[in-house]
Amino acid sequence: MRNPKYLKSLFEPRAIAFIGASNNPAKWGFNILHHIIKAGFAGPIYPVNPQGGTWFGRTIYKDLNEVPRPVDLAIIVVPGERVPDAMRECIGAGIQAVVIITAGFGEAGAEGKALEQEVLSIAQSAGVRFVGPNTMGVFSAYPSPVQALMTAQEFKAGAVAIVTQSGNLGTSISYRFLRRDIGISRLISSGNEADLTIEDYLDYLETDEKTKVICLYVEGVRHGRRFFETLRRLSDSKPVLLLKGGTGTVGADAAMSHTGALAGSFTLFRAMCRQANVILTDTVDEMIDVAGLLLSQPEVRGKRIGIVTQGGGWGVISADLCEAAGLEVPPLDVRVIEKLDTFLPAFWSRRNPVDLVAPGKVSMITDSVEALLQYMDLDAVLLLGMGYMTARARRWLESPVLPLDVMEQPARKMIAGEMQLLDLVVQQIKQFKKPIVPVIDLVGFDMEGEGNIVKHLDALGIMAYSSAEQAVRALTKAEDYYRKRREKSR
Amino acid sequence: MRNPKYLKSLFEPRAIAFIGASNNPAKWGFNILHHIIKAGFAGPIYPVNPQGGTWFGRTIYKDLNEVPRPVDLAIIVVPGERVPDAMRECIGAGIQAVVIITAGFGEAGAEGKALEQEVLSIAQSAGVRFVGPNTMGVFSAYPSPVQALMTAQEFKAGAVAIVTQSGNLGTSISYRFLRRDIGISRLISSGNEADLTIEDYLDYLETDEKTKVICLYVEGVRHGRRFFETLRRLSDSKPVLLLKGGTGTVGADAAMSHTGALAGSFTLFRAMCRQANVILTDTVDEMIDVAGLLLSQPEVRGKRIGIVTQGGGWGVISADLCEAAGLEVPPLDVRVIEKLDTFLPAFWSRRNPVDLVAPGKVSMITDSVEALLQYMDLDAVLLLGMGYMTARARRWLESPVLPLDVMEQPARKMIAGEMQLLDLVVQQIKQFKKPIVPVIDLVGFDMEGEGNIVKHLDALGIMAYSSAEQAVRALTKAEDYYRKRREKSR
Numbered sequence: 001m002r003n004p005k006y007l008k009s010l011f012e013p014r015a016i017a018f019i020g021a022s023n024n025p026a027k028w029g030f031n032i033l034h035h036i037i038k039a040g041f042a043g044p045i046y047p048v049n050p051q052g053g054t055w056f057g058r059t060i061y062k063d064l065n066e067v068p069r070p071v072d073l074a075i076i077v078v079p080g081e082r083v084p085d086a087m088r089e090c091i092g093a094g095i096q097a098v099v100i101i102t103a104g105f106g107e108a109g110a111e112g113k114a115l116e117q118e119v120l121s122i123a124q125s126a127g128v129r130f131v132g133p134n135t136m137g138v139f140s141a142y143p144s145p146v147q148a149l150m151t152a153q154e155f156k157a158g159a160v161a162i163v164t165q166s167g168n169l170g171t172s173i174s175y176r177f178l179r180r181d182i183g184i185s186r187l188i189s190s191g192n193e194a195d196l197t198i199e200d201y202l203d204y205l206e207t208d209e210k211t212k213v214i215c216l217y218v219e220g221v222r223h224g225r226r227f228f229e230t231l232r233r234l235s236d237s238k239p240v241l242l243l244k245g246g247t248g249t250v251g252a253d254a255a256m257s258h259t260g261a262l263a264g265s266f267t268l269f270r271a272m273c274r275q276a277n278v279i280l281t282d283t284v285d286e287m288i289d290v291a292g293l294l295l296s297q298p299e300v301r302g303k304r305i306g307i308v309t310q311g312g313g314w315g316v317i318s319a320d321l322c323e324a325a326g327l328e329v330p331p332l333d334v335r336v337i338e339k340l341d342t343f344l345p346a347f348w349s350r351r352n353p354v355d356l357v358a359p360g361k362v363s364m365i366t367d368s369v370e371a372l373l374q375y376m377d378l379d380a381v382l383l384l385g386m387g388y389m390t391a392r393a394r395r396w397l398e399s400p401v402l403p404l405d406v407m408e409q410p411a412r413k414m415i416a417g418e419m420q421l422l423d424l425v426v427q428q429i430k431q432f433k434k435p436i437v438p439v440i441d442l443v444g445f446d447m448e449g450e451g452n453i454v455k456h457l458d459a460l461g462i463m464a465y466s467s468a469e470q471a472v473r474a475l476t477k478a479e480d481y482y483r484k485r486r487e488k489s490r
Numbered sequence: 491m492r493n494p495k496y497l498k499s500l501f502e503p504r505a506i507a508f509i510g511a512s513n514n515p516a517k518w519g520f521n522i523l524h525h526i527i528k529a530g531f532a533g534p535i536y537p538v539n540p541q542g543g544t545w546f547g548r549t550i551y552k553d554l555n556e557v558p559r560p561v562d563l564a565i566i567v568v569p570g571e572r573v574p575d576a577m578r579e580c581i582g583a584g585i586q587a588v589v590i591i592t593a594g595f596g597e598a599g600a601e602g603k604a605l606e607q608e609v610l611s612i613a614q615s616a617g618v619r620f621v622g623p624n625t626m627g628v629f630s631a632y633p634s635p636v637q638a639l640m641t642a643q644e645f646k647a648g649a650v651a652i653v654t655q656s657g658n659l660g661t662s663i664s665y666r667f668l669r670r671d672i673g674i675s676r677l678i679s680s681g682n683e684a685d686l687t688i689e690d691y692l693d694y695l696e697t698d699e700k701t702k703v704i705c706l707y708v709e710g711v712r713h714g715r716r717f718f719e720t721l722r723r724l725s726d727s728k729p730v731l732l733l734k735g736g737t738g739t740v741g742a743d744a745a746m747s748h749t750g751a752l753a754g755s756f757t758l759f760r761a762m763c764r765q766a767n768v769i770l771t772d773t774v775d776e777m778i779d780v781a782g783l784l785l786s787q788p789e790v791r792g793k794r795i796g797i798v799t800q801g802g803g804w805g806v807i808s809a810d811l812c813e814a815a816g817l818e819v820p821p822l823d824v825r826v827i828e829k830l831d832t833f834l835p836a837f838w839s840r841r842n843p844v845d846l847v848a849p850g851k852v853s854m855i856t857d858s859v860e861a862l863l864q865y866m867d868l869d870a871v872l873l874l875g876m877g878y879m880t881a882r883a884r885r886w887l888e889s890p891v892l893p894l895d896v897m898e899q900p901a902r903k904m905i906a907g908e909m910q911l912l913d914l915v916v917q918q919i920k921q922f923k924k925p926i927v928p929v930i931d932l933v934g935f936d937m938e939g940e941g942n943i944v945k946h947l948d949a950l951g952i953m954a955y956s957s958a959e960q961a962v963r964a965l966t967k968a969e970d971y972y973r974k975r976r977e978k979s980r
Contacts, residue, residue: 025901026850034886034892038890108836109837152881153881166801166802166806167803169801169803171878172957175931175932247814250819251808253841254805254806254841283959313735315744316745329740347597388642388661395524395643401546441661466775467773469775
């Protein structure tokens with residue numbers, strides 16, 4: 001499917017007009033303009049405000065007519081009553097795509113609804129398409145960053161697209177991805193969807209080569225049939241994760257008041273998602289966990305899980321979690337036991353979970369993983385307990401009790417050993433083409449400076465989980481998605 | 491109940507002997523000794539090793555008999571076959587309490603079991619009591635820090651006690667508490683429980699004035715009746731949280747191999763916990779979330795929740811979560827609507843969740859909370875969306891696009907405003923004696939320097955949650971605990 005021109009104008013503009021530029025830091029007319037400039041959009045950015053003046057050295061144009069052409073995209077942040085005129089000016093300037101940030105439309109009573117209808121009519125009369133109103137804005141990473149967004153954070157280009165019917169959920173989701181060094185391809189806060197709806201964005205993302213995984217926050221869909229038909233098609237090539245808002249009665253009412261979306265029956269919605277092989281997630285965090293696995297690991301081809309742990313308790317609760325989630329933790333093949341007997345300490349567990357106790361050498365860890373994947377038909381390995389060697393070595397270096405000259409060498413060696421272990425794990429993932437999922441307690445801990453093994457893994461493109469629960473949940477949902485996709489393609 | 495002398499010797503020793511001191515950083519004989527010294531134990535610490543020598547300037551005693559007396563506590567890290575002799579030496583030195591770190595006992599086959607029995611007989615012959623073997627060690631904060639523990643992190647004295655049948659789970663739990671600035675009173679890794687068992691530690695914690703909340707990781711109990719009777723009594727005065735390992739069949743087998751504990755039927759165990767008003771948590775993270783609420787907020791006296799949000803979507807999913815958890819999100823009293831109409835922007839939600847949209851002044855947030863708690867019989871308020879003002883202001887200060895001299899004043903003002911908001915929230919918690927629970931997306935984000943509102947709240951003793959899911963889960967479990975406790979005391 002070819003994408004219409006207005007979507008290209010929206011996501012890949014050559015020039016941007018910003019209508020409602022302001023020098024007041026309390027206003028979106030200041031902040032969103034700041035974000036666009038700061039993110040480094042390669043083409044021209046034209047601030048517009050009837051009062052003219054400058055924005056930190058940039059000319060503010062008094063009138064959109066004064067702005068050089070062509071302009072593909074306009075961002076409108078002026079007060080509601082001035083939006084119809086702003087839209088007319090955009091039409092006059094030959095602009096194809098508009099983002100209306102301004103709130104107080106369809107979500108705000110009869111008057112707002114009438115205003116929204118007026119703006120829609122004006123746009124439709126000229127074939128201009130728009131995002132919003134009442135939107136947090138859009139982000140697009142390619143070919144050049146467009147951060148026309150309320151959110152202040154620094155974006156990174158990547159493969160996750162986010163379409164959200166709530167700006168603040170869009171912020172929550174993108175913050176979490178970016179924190180884990182997972183980049184974003186596009187982010188659309190769809191707002192009131194007076195014109196462009198979630199289905200239009202999905203059409204674009206379907207053929208968007210930059211987007212590998214799609215995350216949706218949905219309160220209610222306006223074109224249910226088109227929505228699920230699109231998803232059914234889309235999920236054959238790209239995983240779609242969906243968090244549903246308004247699943248309860250109070251939440252559904254709140255959603256109605258929030259963006260005017262009718263939440264409808266969640267039972268039905270859920271059934272439709274299952275049919276369309278959409279990955280429903282219960283929380284924002286789960287969305288990040290599942291997407292991270294889909295992006296960073298090979299296909300999960302079954303439910304048989306090997307567990308390799310540096311501590312008994314971690315193995316126990318991980319096995320519990322697998323079993324509760326419907327995954328299997330099969331007994332060890334005798335060849336694995338024989339192999340591990342050759343290099344593990346005498347009192348290793350001799351069962352799956354493979355409890356290495358405190359392994360003397362990091363090679364024991366990767367050799368154990370290798371034996372499991374070599375001799376058994378496993379579908380994934382959970383790798384528990386990394387990070388503590390590095391944490392201990394760092395304590396040595398900081399300790400007022402220990403002389404640095406004595407401790408520096410063993411500490412550096414220990415830190416380097418664990419870093420090397422991570423590189424080996426990444427190699428094994430490629431070699432065996434199976435997920436090896438690290439669970440590292442220290443995810444989320446402030447570990448400044450060297451030896452942050454979570455950041456090292458993030459940089460290697462491998463998602464580490466802070467708890468076995470998150471890893472197992474991600475594996476379970478990914479396995480389900482891939483299985484259904486394989487079954488459908490047969 | 492008075493606590494026997496050996497428990498006082500264990501948790502409040504006057505002097506510690508460390509048997510198996512080592513200069514090799516790869517050994518526990520090095521690291522645990524390091525942790526004890528570094529943590530700043532106030533009394534004398536006597537390293538012991540037949541080879542003698544020094545440990546970074548400290549004398550290593552060749553024989554425990556050479557060590558000055560009295561010594562209350564001995565930590566044993568020597569190889570298994572030498573533990574019986576070490577125990578005999580402890581008896582000779584008049585030591586009351588011993589921690590046997592060494593592994594390879596009851597968890598390691600028939601030979602290990604025999605060795606364990608031998609050590610037990612020796613100890614029992616003299617009335618010496620011991621922790622372990624096969625333990626990560628113990629931590630005690632009062633009166634002086636005893637960090638006889640494998641874990642390298644820096645401990646902080648506080649009100650949470652942890653008893654764990656897995657050392658690595660103990661590490662996972664304590665790391666998470668300490669990261670949130672929640673201090674620990676005692677931590678016991680109970681190991682194989684050859685002598686002292688979890689029930690003994692519970693007896694001590696029951697009368698321990700420093701301990702307000704107790705967290706347990708349990709794989710199997712040796713004295714089921716005593717265990718649950720203790721808990722039933724204990725939970726009347728102190729909340730007890732419990733994470734169960736070995737709830738599945740593979741996990742139960744692994745637990746058996748791990749510490750020799752028989753996991754038994756989880757269905758029965760769960761029913762017993764309910765009867766004893768023990769708070770069962772599904773994950774380590776949930777344990778921290780619930781304990782944080784119990785420690786930082788007033789009693790949750792019912793299920794009626796007010797939601798105040800700076801973004802629509804956050805309100806929607808929070809209402810969904812409350813409803814799914816069996817909490818109520820009651821409609822607004824008309825007096826609240828009238829009051830909020832006087833200061834909120836025209837298009838506020840006029841419903842619970844109270845969606846402030848983007849509040850112009852921070853006072854709108856606290857004024858809204860006040861109106862809710864003043865005019866309605868609510869049991870708690872969820873406060874969603876803080877932190878983004880500070881995040882934006884910090885971006886201004888870092889921005890290469892904006893001149894610092896222009897932005898510094900508004901940025902400082904905005905950061906100060908949000909900090910002040912937090913102080914007001916803490917005041918309101920005290921004033922209304924009801925939980926006001928902040929949900930802040932930025933929990934867990936590295937925000938170095940000023941303006942980390944999560945760290946500010948942590949320092950104020952208020953737990954902030956990174957997601958509504960976590961906050962709702964904590965509120966739900968806390969409400970259930972308090973309700974049962976009130977019902978029982980009637």
